[in-house]
Amino acid sequence: MSETEFTVPVYYDNDANSDAIANKTVAVLGYGSQGHAHAQNLDDSGVDVVVGLRKDSDSWTQAENDGLRVATPDDAAAEADIVSMLVPDTVQPAVFEAISDGLEAGDTLQFAHGFNIHYNQIQPPEDVDVTMIAPKTPGHLLRRNYVEDTGTPALLAVYQNTTDGAKEEALAYAQAIGCTRAGVVETTFQEEVETDLFGEQAVLCGGITSLIKKGYETLVDAGYSPEMAYFECLNEMKLIVDLMYEGGMAEMWNSVSDTAEYGGLAVGPEIVGEGVRENMDEALEQVQNGEFAREWILENQAGRPSYTQLHAADRNHDIEEVGARLRALFSWAEEAEEEEEAEAPADD
Numbered sequence: 498m499s500e501t502e503f504t505v506p507v508y509y510d511n512d513a514n515s516d517a518i519a520n521k522t523v524a525v526l527g528y529g530s531q532g533h534a535h536a537q538n539l540d541d542s543g544v545d546v547v548v549g550l551r552k553d554s555d556s557w558t559q560a561e562n563d564g565l566r567v568a569t570p571d572d573a574a575a576e577a578d579i580v581s582m583l584v585p586d587t588v589q590p591a592v593f594e595a596i597s598d599g600l601e602a603g604d605t606l607q608f609a610h611g612f613n614i615h616y617n618q619i620q621p622p623e624d625v626d627v628t629m630i631a632p633k634t635p636g637h638l639l640r641r642n643y644v645e646d647t648g649t650p651a652l653l654a655v656y657q658n659t660t661d662g663a664k665e666e667a668l669a670y671a672q673a674i675g676c677t678r679a680g681v682v683e684t685t686f687q688e689e690v691e692t693d694l695f696g697e698q699a700v701l702c703g704g705i706t707s708l709i710k711k712g713y714e715t716l717v718d719a720g721y722s723p724e725m726a727y728f729e730c731l732n733e734m735k736l737i738v739d740l741m742y743e744g745g746m747a748e749m750w751n752s753v754s755d756t757a758e759y760g761g762l763a764v765g766p767e768i769v770g771e772g773v774r775e776n777m778d779e780a781l782e783q784v785q786n787g788e789f790a791r792e793w794i795l796e797n798q799a800g801r802p803s804y805t806q807l808h809a810a811d812r813n814h815d816i817e818e819v820g821a822r823l824r825a826l827f828s829w830a831e832e833a834e835e836e837e838e839a840e841a842p843a844d845d
């Protein structure tokens with residue numbers, strides 16, 4: 498652990514023992530956002546990896562082209578010591594049923610998010626370790642940061658420790674995917690699930706897109722051009738957040754004008770005010786009491802009618818259309834697109 502004082506344990510490279518994973522085989526089930534990043538990072542770190550995919554998956558060829566061994570999920574799980582469950586949360590219970598015979602006493606079932614354990618959708622056998630390394634990043638950036646020799650933070654949790662080595666092994670896994678470079682925070686499955694769902698709904702994915710869209714709509718409805726509104730409310734968001742990422746809010750405030758700082762500090766809290774706090778409390782409560790999980794599970798059982806509608810409406814928003822046209826004309830756009838295609842596997 499770092500010499501620095503933290504309120505919870507935070508682990509770095511020096512705390513990890515790569516021997517804890519060195520002679521083990523990891524089955525990475527799924528080759529989507531997290532799956533392709535874990536599999537390639539583990540492989541580059543010298544860990545024996547087999548990717549578990551359905552025979553008809555488009556990702557099969559992609560994973561092989563990336564130099565990885567691929568097998569069906571049940572074959573991959575049967576040969577592995579650590580099974581990393583990186584298929585979508587909603588299909589994990591069915592995939593778990595298909596692979597559970599391959600879990601032997603002392604093996605590890607590992608997650609990147611605790612939804613199915615915390616909300617009792619998967620009941621693992623008592624003789625396996627159950628752990629979590631939950632990267633605090635979209636998977637494509639987990640891979641990019643690893644390749645660029647930076648790292649991304651993650652959470653570590655142990656739900657079952659039958660071997661007495663669950664935590665050491667999880668930390669070695671976190672090191673192999675590049676997370677101990679940035680810091681790995683020890684937590685519980687419950688705490689990871691509640692904070693992760695809250696964060697992605699209220700702040701990261703839901704809150705920020707809603708804020709951007711409302712800002713864009715306000716400007717466009719008032720007669721300003723969509724191009725200007727896009728650059729003001731979406732494109733510059735990344736540049737402002739980059740400064741906060743690098744040096745906290747102070748670095749951002751230092752870089753913007755005093756006019757922006759005064760206006761931001763005085764008007765910002767009137768826009769995102771106490772009403773928003775109340776909404777956030779409510780969203781957190783629905784995560785904590787299981788209401789959101791119940792809703793999402795039922796939504797999937799019903800064939801995702803609301804999800805389909807929300808997804809289509811979001812993709813059809815004007816900001817997406819104007820943004821695509823503007824981004825295509827960035828002078829570096831072609832290069833970035835080629836790199837992205839080479840990096841990202843098909844999501845099937």
Ligand SMILES: NC(=O)c1ccc[n+]([C@@H]2O[C@H](COP(=O)([O-])OP(=O)(O)OC[C@H]3O[C@@H](n4cnc5c(N)ncnc54)[C@H](O)[C@@H]3O)[C@@H](O)[C@H]2O)c1
Binds near residue numbers: 529554610
């Ligand atoms: N997306 C992220 O960046 C992110 C970040 C942190 C944690 N997580 C967690 O990681 C896990 C994986 O999420 P993801 O977003 O990477 O998933 P994803 O949607 O990107 O994964 C899709 C992959 O799963 C496989 N798959 C899909 N349906 C399948 C089925 N029925 N049977 C077998 N394989 C199937 C396919 O290979 C596909 O490429 C989840 O627990 C999620 O909460 C995700």
Ligand SMILES: CC(C)(O)[C@@H](O)C(=O)O
Binds near residue numbers: 634635636693697
């Ligand atoms: C990348 C996120 C939002 O942090 C993750 O939690 C997810 O569910 O995709």
Ligand SMILES: [Mg+2]
Binds near residue numbers: 632633634693697
């Ligand atoms: Mg998250």
Ligand SMILES: [Mg+2]
Binds near residue numbers: 610693694697
């Ligand atoms: Mg999440």
